[in-house]
Amino acid sequence: MTQELFTINNLWMMVATILVFIMHLGFASLEAGLTRAKNTVNILFKNTIIPAIGLLTYAFIGFNLMYPGDEFAGSFFGLSGIGISLPEGWNTFAYNEGYTFFTDFIFQAMFAATAATIVSGAVAERIKLGPFIFFSILYVGICYPIVGMWKWGGGFLDSLDVPFYDFAGSTIVHSVGGWGALVGAFLLGPRIGKYTESGMRAIPGHNIPMATIGVFLLWFGWFGFNGGSVLTADPGTVSLVFVTTAIAGASGAFGALLTSYLKFKTYDITMVLNGILAGLVGITAGADLMGIGEAAIIGFIGGAIVVLAVVFFDKIKIDDPVGAISVHLVGGIWGTLAVGLFGDLAGFQQVISQLIGIAAVGAFCFLTSWLIFFSMKKSIGIRVHEKEELEGLDINEHSMQAYPDFAPKD
Numbered sequence: 001m002t003q004e005l006f007t008i009n010n011l012w013m014m015v016a017t018i019l020v021f022i023m024h025l026g027f028a029s030l031e032a033g034l035t036r037a038k039n040t041v042n043i044l045f046k047n048t049i050i051p052a053i054g055l056l057t058y059a060f061i062g063f064n065l066m067y068p069g070d071e072f073a074g075s076f077f078g079l080s081g082i083g084i085s086l087p088e089g090w091n092t093f094a095y096n097e098g099y100t101f102f103t104d105f106i107f108q109a110m111f112a113a114t115a116a117t118i119v120s121g122a123v124a125e126r127i128k129l130g131p132f133i134f135f136s137i138l139y140v141g142i143c144y145p146i147v148g149m150w151k152w153g154g155g156f157l158d159s160l161d162v163p164f165y166d167f168a169g170s171t172i173v174h175s176v177g178g179w180g181a182l183v184g185a186f187l188l189g190p191r192i193g194k195y196t197e198s199g200m201r202a203i204p205g206h207n208i209p210m211a212t213i214g215v216f217l218l219w220f221g222w223f224g225f226n227g228g229s230v231l232t233a234d235p236g237t238v239s240l241v242f243v244t245t246a247i248a249g250a251s252g253a254f255g256a257l258l259t260s261y262l263k264f265k266t267y268d269i270t271m272v273l274n275g276i277l278a279g280l281v282g283i284t285a286g287a288d289l290m291g292i293g294e295a296a297i298i299g300f301i302g303g304a305i306v307v308l309a310v311v312f313f314d315k316i317k318i319d320d321p322v323g324a325i326s327v328h329l330v331g332g333i334w335g336t337l338a339v340g341l342f343g344d345l346a347g348f349q350q351v352i353s354q355l356i357g358i359a360a361v362g363a364f365c366f367l368t369s370w371l372i373f374f375s376m377k378k379s380i381g382i383r384v385h386e387k388e389e390l391e392g393l394d395i396n397e398h399s400m401q402a403y404p405d406f407a408p409k410d
Helices: 003-033 037-066 101-112 114-122 129-151 170-188 208-230 235-264 269-284 292-315 324-341 348-379 386-391 393-398
Strands: none
Touching (some): 003 037, 003 101, 037 114, 101 114, 101 129, 114 129, 114 170, 129 348, 170 269, 170 324, 208 235, 208 269, 235 269, 269 324
8 A cells, every 4th residue: 555545544533533523512412402591501511521531441441441452352341551651553545545554543532422412412401410520431441342343343243153233333332322211311310390191291402493404414424424334535435425325314304294293283493403313323334335316215214213202202201302323322222123124245154144233232232321320329319400401411510501591491
C-alpha cells in the first residue's frame, strides 16, 4: 500500500469518527425534546457525561477487552492489558493497512458510549443520577466490550460454521443498549401519572423542534457510523453503504407514517422521527450487503415495527419516554435477522446464526443489566423520591433550570 492510499483511508476513518461523535449531540437533543422542561438539565447532563465515561472506560480497559488479539483471547472472553499504547514492535503501517492504532481506538471508542446513551432515554425523568452513572461505567466499560469481542474481536460468534454477521452493530451496539434500557425501565417503573385506572396518559415532550434536530443530527452521524465501519475509504463499498443507510432511514419514515396513521388517524411527528431511527438501526447490521430495494424494505418494516412496539410496551406498562427500547432493541433485532432474509448472505443457515447471536447477546446483556440495576435498587435505590419527580430533576439534582426565565408548565 502506498503512503497516499494509507493516508486517505486513515483520514476517512477520522472523519467518520467525528460524525459518530456528533451523534451524541443528536441523542441529547432528541431525549431532551421528548421529555418535560423540568428535566432538561438532567437529560443534558447525562448525555454530556456519557461520552466522557465511554472514552475513559474504553481507554482504560474496554478496547483491550474488545480486541484482545489472538494471544489473549478465548471464545467468550479476552484481555490484552490495561490502558492504551501502541503494541510493542508495531509501527504505523504494520498495525493495519487502512488506519493507525490510535485511529482504530478513537473510532471504536465513539461507538462504546452509545450503549449507555440508549439506556438514558428509557429511564429518563425518574432515575437518580449517581446510580445511572455507576451503571454506565460498568455497562460501557465491561459488558459492551465483552459482547463486541464475541464477533468483532474474533470470539465464538465469529467462529460459527456460518459466522454471525453484524456489519456496524444492530445487535452489538443498538440491542446491547436496548436490553439495558428494557431492564432499567422495568425495574424503575413508570413515571407518575403515566398509567392510570382510566388508561394510558400521554406525557408529551416539551420541545418537538429540538427532538427533530436531534434526529437529523443522528441521521447525519449515521453516515459515519455505517460508512466508517467499512474500515477503509474503498469507494464502491463506502458509497453503497451511504446509499443503503439513507434509503433505509427514508423508508423507515414512511413505514412509521403509514402504520401510525392507520392506528391513530393522525400524522404523529414523534412516530415518524422514531421510524427514521428504526430504519437506520435496521440497516446497520447489513448495510454493505443490501441492494437499494432491500434497504427500502428493511427500513419500511423497521418503521412499521417501531410504532407497534411503542404501543406494545405501553400496553404492558413499561414506560419509555423516548421510545428507545422500541427503536434500538426491537429495531436492532429486526435488522440483525434481516441479514439472513435479504442481501448477499440470505439463507436458512444464516438466519440460524443470526438468531444465535441475538439470543446470546440478549441473555448476557439482560442478566448483566439486571444484576447491576437490581443490586442498586435493593441497596442505594435507583429512583428519585416522588416529590423530586413531581418538582423536576433539574431543581432537585442540579439546583438549576434549563429555562429560568419561563414559568414552569409541568
